[in-house]
Amino acid sequence: MYLYRAVDSEGNTIDFYLSKARNKQAAKRFFKKALAFSHVSIPRTITVDKNPAYPIAIQELKKEKKMPEGIQIRQIKYLNNIVEQDHRFIKKRLSTMLGLKTFRTAKAIISGIEVMHMMKKKQVYQEVKSVQNQISFIHQLFVIAA
Numbered sequence: 001m002y003l004y005r006a007v008d009s010e011g012n013t014i015d016f017y018l019s020k021a022r023n024k025q026a027a028k029r030f031f032k033k034a035l036a037f038s039h040v041s042i043p044r045t046i047t048v049d050k051n052p053a054y055p056i057a058i059q060e061l062k063k064e065k066k067m068p069e070g071i072q073i074r075q076i077k078y079l080n081n082i083v084e085q086d087h088r089f090i091k092k093r094l095s096t097m098l099g100l101k102t103f104r105t106a107k108a109i110i111s112g113i114e115v116m117h118m119m120k121k122k123q124v125y126q127e128v129k130s131v132q133n134q135i136s137f138i139h140q141l142f143v144i145a146a
Contacts, residue, residue, distance in 0.1 A: 001018060001019070001020060001100070001103060001106050002018070002019050002020075002021070002022040002026065003016060003017075003018055003019075003090065003110060004016065004017040004018075004019065004026070004027070004030040005017075006030075006034040011121070012121065013114065013117070013118050013121070014034055015030075015033055015034040016110070016114050017029065017030040017033055017034075018103075018106060018107050018110055020103055022051060022053065023053050024053040024056050024057045024060070025057075026053075027051070027053045027054055027056075027057035027058075028057040028060060028061060031046075031057060031058065031061055031067065032061065032066055035066070035067060042068055042071070043071060044070075044071065044072065045071065045072045045073070045074055046058070046071055046072070046073050046074070047073075047074045047075075047076065048073065048074070048075055049075070049077065050075055050077065054073065054075065055073060055075070058071075058073055089113075089117050090110065090113055090114070090117070093113050094109075094110075094113075
């Protein structure tokens with residue numbers, strides 16, 4: 001399983017996506033999802049690792065007019081450090097679990113870890129600061145609230 005993540009220049013998590021494959025289709029789905037959020041401004045540059053699927057996915061999204069033309073893609077290993085540093089938190093949690101057995105389990109656990117990590121980084125709204133509001137916020141994210 002592969003965890004895609006989008007992080008802004010300040011280290012704030014924009015979005016994450018868990019996929020069974022690391023290919024062009026998964027990259028396209030992730031970029032569409034990350035760019036669809038209204039709170040995300042259009043990025044000037046996108047820094048990714050050396051996976052050859054990224055440039056192809058971005059070119060196709062630009063042809064489909066789902067990604068603006070002016071975005072620059074950078075495939076430089078060392079510029080990807082902000083994402084890797086944010087990834088470290090997830091890797092630390094998962095290594096103690098000795099991996100995840102099914103995709104469904106992985107999706108549920110990683111979503112929970114990501115939400116808690118976003119709350120720890122203070123990426124939630126001001127009204128979510130109390131414990132009761134944090135519980136309500138988590139229930140809304142996971143559509144548990146009745």
